[in-house]
Every structure is written in C-alpha cells, then in structure tokens.
Amino acid sequence: MTEQPDPAHAPRIPVIPTVLVTLAVLVMIALGVWQLQRRAEKAEALALAAANPGRPAVAFPKLPPVEPDILFRPSSVHCLAVESWQVEAGRAADGSTGYRHVAHCSTGAEGPGVLVAVGVGQKPDDRPAWTGGQVEGWISQEPDHRALLTRLGGKAAPLRPMLIARQAPAGLKPVAPPAATDLPNNHLAYAVQWFFFAAIAVIIYILALRRRNTQKSA
Known part of the structure; x- marks a missing residue:
C-alpha cells in the first residue's frame, strides 16, 4: 500500500508574499521589454542625429x-x-x-x-x-x-x-x-539589468521558501 503524504507536513506557499513577489517580477520584466523597445527607437534617433550637423x-x-x-x-x-x-x-x-x-x-x-x-x-x-x-x-x-x-x-x-x-x-x-557616438545606446544593457533583477528576485524567493519549509518541518 502506497504511503500517503501527511498534509500537515506538506510545503506551504504564503499567498500574499508570493503575489507581491510575482507582481514585482512582472514589473521588472515589463521594464526590460520596454527598454528593448526604446533601444530600437534610440537607434533611429542616432541615425537621424548623425546627419543633422550638415x-x-x-x-x-x-x-x-x-x-x-x-x-x-x-x-x-x-x-x-x-x-x-x-x-x-x-x-x-x-x-x-x-x-x-x-x-x-x-x-x-x-x-x-x-x-x-x-x-x-x-x-x-x-x-x-x-x-x-x-x-x-x-x-x-x-x-x-x-x-x-x-x-x-x-x-x-x-x-x-x-x-x-x-x-x-x-x-x-x-x-x-x-x-x-556621443550618445550611447544603453537600452540593451538596461533591459538585461531588469531581466537580471527579475531572475535574482525569483531565486531569492525560492531559497527563502525552502528555508522556511525546512525550518517548519524540523
């Protein structure tokens, strides 16, 4: 007979902190996507600026x-x-x-x-x-x-x-x-930074959940 897991010791995920972290991660991802869009706009502006002095x-x-x-x-x-x-x-x-x-x-x-x-x-x-x-x-x-x-x-x-x-x-x-060339197009770097922040936030939260559940089950 297969042993059934004890619901009392099942890992629990706190609802409110999870929702807050999820919203923060989504915002950071949205900012990264927006920076990628700005990168294309900046490239067009740089091409126009290159011809403007003449x-x-x-x-x-x-x-x-x-x-x-x-x-x-x-x-x-x-x-x-x-x-x-x-x-x-x-x-x-x-x-x-x-x-x-x-x-x-x-x-x-x-x-x-x-x-x-x-x-x-x-x-x-x-x-x-x-x-x-x-x-x-x-x-x-x-x-x-x-x-x-x-x-x-x-x-x-x-x-x-x-x-x-x-x-x-x-x-x-x-x-x-x-x-x-005096106007660097840094939007790709900004986008990577936002995606990096989002990934770090997810990793930190997962580690925090594991530590919390480990302490409760001890």
Missing part, C-alpha cells in the same frame, strides 16, 4: 526635451549674461582632452535661460573671460547626471538643451563638434 540651421529650443530631428543641428543663441559656470570633462576639436566650461546664461527678464559649452581648458578652476553675446554652434544636451535607477525606470527628467559653441573665447579650445 543640415540647415534651426531655432534653438527653449525647453526640453531635445527632439531627434533637431539634435546636433546648427543653431545660435544670445547669452545676455553669464550667471554661473559648470565644469565637466570634455574633448576639444583638436582631439585633446580637458575640462569643458559650460556657461549658464540668462536670456532676458523671463525664461529658462540657456546653457552654452563655450570651450575646453586645461584647468578646472579657471573661469573664462567671456561674459556673453551671440553664439553660433550646434544643438546638444546638458551633461547627464541623472541617477541610474531613475533612468532605468524611465522616470528621469529630460535633459535640457545646450549649445556647443563653434568658436571658443581666448584661453580655451573649441569644443569638439557633436557626433552620434
């Missing part, structure tokens, strides 16, 4: 986001006054590296102002002797300092437009013209 000039955008059809297009702005400076690692047009000086400019009594990457220097604490004026260059985006998890979840605020100046003031080198 296209006719357009008006500089006042607000983010910078649409792919104008990214890297020639444009110009008028910096009424430099309110502050921002320093980032950067590359000059001659291929050398240094510190890119970004001016935060006012454009009038009202309005969001404008960012202008005016040139590349060798010392981060130097302040260019540039106080503003009319600037010609290419439309780009501000340096991206958004948190990784915020970007992974697609909740990051859009990057503000920034003009890369064609000419640099005295003491600085011109900034390297924008190129599509």
Whole structure:
C-alpha cells in the first residue's frame, strides 16, 4: 500500500508574499521589454542625429526635451549674461582632452535661460573671460547626471538643451563638434539589468521558501 503524504507536513506557499513577489517580477520584466523597445527607437534617433550637423540651421529650443530631428543641428543663441559656470570633462576639436566650461546664461527678464559649452581648458578652476553675446554652434544636451535607477525606470527628467559653441573665447579650445557616438545606446544593457533583477528576485524567493519549509518541518 502506497504511503500517503501527511498534509500537515506538506510545503506551504504564503499567498500574499508570493503575489507581491510575482507582481514585482512582472514589473521588472515589463521594464526590460520596454527598454528593448526604446533601444530600437534610440537607434533611429542616432541615425537621424548623425546627419543633422550638415543640415540647415534651426531655432534653438527653449525647453526640453531635445527632439531627434533637431539634435546636433546648427543653431545660435544670445547669452545676455553669464550667471554661473559648470565644469565637466570634455574633448576639444583638436582631439585633446580637458575640462569643458559650460556657461549658464540668462536670456532676458523671463525664461529658462540657456546653457552654452563655450570651450575646453586645461584647468578646472579657471573661469573664462567671456561674459556673453551671440553664439553660433550646434544643438546638444546638458551633461547627464541623472541617477541610474531613475533612468532605468524611465522616470528621469529630460535633459535640457545646450549649445556647443563653434568658436571658443581666448584661453580655451573649441569644443569638439557633436557626433552620434556621443550618445550611447544603453537600452540593451538596461533591459538585461531588469531581466537580471527579475531572475535574482525569483531565486531569492525560492531559497527563502525552502528555508522556511525546512525550518517548519524540523
């Protein structure tokens, strides 16, 4: 006669924690799939941006986001006054590296102002002797300092437009013209990370259930 398992010692799966973990895993998988879709969209945007520097000039955008059809297009702005400076690692047009000086400019009594990457220097604490004026260059985006998890979840605020100046003031080198290679397509890596998080969550929960059932049966 076959021995029947004792229902009292059968492994039990807690309902509420299992539902919560399942929902979390489904959300992570959905975010991974969404990043794969964004990867295809980003590839199209990069192809468009690669051709934009040679296209006719357009008006500089006042607000983010910078649409792919104008990214890297020639444009110009008028910096009424430099309110502050921002320093980032950067590359000059001659291929050398240094510190890119970004001016935060006012454009009038009202309005969001404008960012202008005016040139590349060798010392981060130097302040260019540039106080503003009319600037010609290419439309780009501000340096991206958004948190990784915020970007992974697609909740990051859009990057503000920034003009890369064609000419640099005295003491600085011109900034390297924008190129599509400056915009990496990281969406595949983001998708893999979300799928990895989902797999780890499942493994951890299974191990936790086994440990729980082992302790109860002991």
